[in-house]
Amino acid sequence: MLLSLLSLQYDRIQALAEAWLAHGAQAFGVYANGRALAYWPAGQRLLAPDITAPIYQYGEVAGELRLTGLRDEAARRRLQAEANLIGYILQLEYELQCMTADLVASQDQQLALYRLTQAMRDLVTIRETLDTVIVEAKRMVKAQAGFATYVPTNGGEPLLVQSSEQRLSPESIWRLYWQLQTEDRPIVLNESDGDLRRPPGVRNLLLLPIRVRGMIMASIGLIDRSGDFGTPELKLGRAIAEQASAQIERILLYQEMIEQARLRSEMDLARRVQTDLLPRTLPDVPGLDLYAYSRPALQVGGDFFDFITAPNHPFIFTIGDVSGKGVSAALLMSMTRTALHSKAQFMPSPTPASVMRQSNKDLYNDFTRIGVFATVFVGQYEAERREIAYANAGHAPVIYRPRSGNAELLLADNTAIGILPVNHFQNRYLPLRPGDLLVVATDGFSDARNADDEMFGIERLLIAIDELAERSAREIADGLFSAIDRFSAGHPQDDDQTLIVLKGAEP
Structure with a gap:
């Protein structure tokens, strides 16, 4: 010097x-x-x-x-x-x-870290990232071998990546990883320290946690450096782990964006299926003031309604709700609607009970196999007698209000379609003279919630119908939707809201 x-x-x-x-x-x-x-x-x-x-x-x-x-x-x-x-x-x-x-x-370290960042920039999988981190970390700290682990929080398969110079068994590596989880800090094992945790045949080892979203989701291990692992190597290793953490976070965000895009695409498809199958116009039925509408939720369900008007057949209407959400519910809704529609249109003398029985028979095996069911209401208007014949497969709410009385809930007298192989449906009858009112809705109305997680419920629905009963079918429907909106202000719509309003009118 x-x-x-x-x-x-x-x-x-x-x-x-x-x-x-x-x-x-x-x-x-x-x-x-x-x-x-x-x-x-x-x-x-x-x-x-x-x-x-x-x-x-x-x-x-x-x-x-x-x-x-x-x-x-x-x-x-x-x-x-x-x-x-x-x-x-x-x-x-x-x-x-x-x-x-x-x-x-x-x-030199900054340049090496920059090269590591550049090398990882275009990687889109966790495995590729860990492979690259091992190679660069070995070179930077002059280690002879390395490994990395990743344990996803969503219950996915754990990932173990090793360099070509494998020095440890998978069992030893996972044992060290869970020790790292317990200690929540880097583990340094040098031969000179005499630490009993050092695996046989390994002179020294540095194990660093990779924290992602506030928790240890991954780790990187470096094995057999020519000298002991000291403070400089620990500082450099932490910088490498931080780079790996940022890249894994970017990959997870990318994967989540892809998944969200896929879900949005599925939801759009389900919404189109649901919307395209609904009647585009309302039928003109003498003696009835009729209105129907379905408002889908953000998370598409399985609501539907349908009208069947065939020559020499009475007017038949259906409304239902298939269990489940998303594309599967939309497809099952399509199956259910098609089964009901074909029976009502092509049976020689269809009645609500016969349409229900045959549809349940056709759908039971498929519904049972995938564990779903559908609540359905089928009504038939008899113009000459001014009455409604109906069959109810577990559907609610169904509310009837005679012109001179109060609204009342009509209970279902049969189980939902897909629950039992044989259902003994029977026709029930309601008068529907001028001023009489029948509202058939899905549970998106009664189960609507407000910001305090309180349900709208049947009682509020009955009161609202009594208050709106003197209006037209369209105005009654609009009033019910408005009542639900006022009640649910501040709370997102959880389920589809569908209804059919039938009011007796002069022919």
Whole structure:
């Protein structure tokens, strides 16, 4: 180190020597370990100096100044002062070199981390990310082998990735991973520490947690570095883990976006299926003021309604709700509606009970296989008798209000379609003279909730129908939807809301 300083500061030290020679000294030199590094005038080795002054670096002798021809105390103090100055400069030079080395190392690490970020930029799977992290981390910390683990929080299959130089069994790696989960901090196992957790055949090991969304979801392990894993390697390893964490977070967000897009596509398809199968126009039935409407929820359900008007057949209407949500419910709704529609249209003498019995027979095996059911109400208007014949397969709410009475709930007298292989449906009858009112809705009305998670319920529905009974079928329907909206303000619509309003009218 002293020789390097002499090379860097030769002119200044030569100036010191010339000042001593001018002051009457015969020779001046700089020595280290008894060996001359420089001396003036040339040829004077100062083998027997009159004065020496040690040069200290951090309390240790790094060399000395030698002087011949002067022996007084002033010369001794001056020579020691110059030796102290050289020692101070020597320390500064050493610190500068250390700072330069640290800066170079830091720049190298920053460049390596940048390369790691660039390498991971286009990766879209967790496995690819872990493979890349292992390769780059091994190179940066000079480890001979590495591995990485990932345990998804959604119950998916855990992932283990190892470098080609496999040093540990999967059992050993998972044991270390769960130890990491327990300790919640990096694990450093050096041979010199004598830690019993160090696997056999491994000199040293560094295991780092990779935190994603506030929890340890992954880890990276580095094995057999030439020297012990110390603070610099730990700091670098943490930086690598942070880069891996950010990339895994990006991948998870990307996967969630893909899944959300898929779900949105499925929901759009389900909504189109549901909407396209509903009647686009209302039939004109003498003696009836009729209105129907279905308002789908964000999470599409299985609501439907249908009208069957065939020559020489009485007017038949259906409304139902298939269990489940999304595409599956929409497809099952399509099956149920088609079964009911075909029976009502093509049976020689259809009645609500016969349509129900045959539809249940056709759908039971398929519904049972996939574990679903459908509540259905089938009504038939007999114009000559001014009455409604109906069969109810577990459907609610169904509310009847005679012109001169109060609204009342009609209970279902049979189980839903798909529950029993044979259902003994029977026709029930209701008068529907001018002013009489029948409202058949799905449970999206009675089960609607407000911000306090309170349900609208049957009682509120009965009161609303009594208050609206004097209006037209369209106005009654609009009033019921408005009542639900006022009640549910601040709470999203959880289920489809579908209804048919039939009101007796003059022919």
